[in-house]
Structure formats: structure tokens, C-alpha cells
Amino acid sequence: MKLHFDLGTVLQGDYGALFLHGIEMTLAMAALAWLLSLVVGVLLTIVRMTQFRAAEALVGAYVAYHRNVPMLVQILFWYFGISNILPLALQDLLNQYNSQFIFAVIAIGLCSAAYLTEDIRSGLRAISYGQIEATRALGLNFFDGMRFVVLPQALRYAIPPMINNAVVLLKNTSLAMAIGAAELTYVTRQIENETFLSFESYSVATFVYLGLSLVIMLCGARIAMHYRTPGVK
Structure with a gap:
């Protein structure tokens, strides 16, 4: 039996443009979500360092919720749950600016x-x-000490796990297809449905995700080496 591999069909014309659009959406979603996670993560760390029991309990509850509830459920909750309790004017505004993308990033x-x-x-x-x-x-x-002395050092030590987290975040953007966000996995499925070229379509998506993940890891390794604390291997 002769195998037929038609990669050109899924990479040319409208399908090729659709793949590029999906890659752009994936990169934009991953970048914005990572920036949001960095800002919120640093704020949570500062709140936890205040050593107020109520603040520590709130941060602990936040971490427990997000680490134990599947991310897909959280995406669906934001898109179908949170969106419905927002004012109608805000809902209309979000729909004009791709609400699927916005809620997925959040x-x-x-x-x-x-x-x-x-x-x-x-x-830390x-x-x-x-x-x-x-610092004292x-x-x-407290805040100046965290800003100028403690957090810069903590972030240097945390670079390797943060890079791993960035790779995981990139892969998790594929879950946004559940709410219709036109990222890479979504457009791959759309192309596969239209061309019936399942192997070719998902092969492209596989290599794109692999390539992007390797780029993040390589860049992360360079960053970690550059900011490596002297005397720490």
C-alpha cells in the first residue's frame, strides 16, 4: 500500500495563511498571559512576605484553587461564567475585541x-x-527592600523554573480552542476538517509547538547563564 503525504496542501494558499494566523495568535496569547502571570505572581509573593495571616491565607487559597482546578475548567468558567455577570456594555465591548482571546489570556x-x-x-x-x-x-x-534587594535576587534564582513554566503556558494555550479562540490548535483542527489531511495538519502543529518550546528553552538557558549568581552552579 502506497502512502500519500500531501504537506503542500496544508501549507499553501489560504491554509498556509490560516496556520500563520494561528501561530501569531498563540504567540500573542502566550506572551500576554505570561506577562500577566509574572505581574500577579510577584504581587502574590509580596503579599505573602508581609507575614499577615489573613494575607497569607488568601494567597494560599488562590494558589490552591488554581493548582487544583483544571485550567480548561478555569477557561470555561471565565468565558461562560464571569462574562455573563459583567455589565452588558462591557460584554459588547469585549465581543468587539475578541472576547475569546481576552478571557483565555486572563x-x-x-x-x-x-x-x-x-x-x-x-x-526566596x-x-x-x-x-x-x-535592608532594614x-x-x-518593606516594599523598597523587596523591590531593590530581595526580589531581584529571588528572580535570578527562580529563572530555571520560570522558564519551564513559560513552556507549559505556551502548550496550555491550546486549551483556548474550547471557547473558539483561533490559536494554532483551533486552526489546525479547522484545516483538518476541511482537507481531511489529518496526519499532515497535526504534523505541522506538532513541529510548530516543538520548535517554539525549544526556542523558549534555549533562550531561557542563555538568560539563566547570563544572570547566574556567582559561585552557584
């Missing part, structure tokens, strides 16, 4: 922040308590 970013804050927390454990005492000796308040 859900993925907030979920990833729960993992990112644990990565930063592990970096690598910092001696003397560093925190030194210099007359810095």
Missing part, C-alpha cells in the same frame, strides 16, 4: 501566576535572612 495568566509565585517563593528560600535584615539596617522600608 484565565491562563491567572492560573500560571499560582505556579509562578511558588517558583519565586523557592527563589535561597536568600539568606541576613539580606532582609540588611539600610533604612529601607
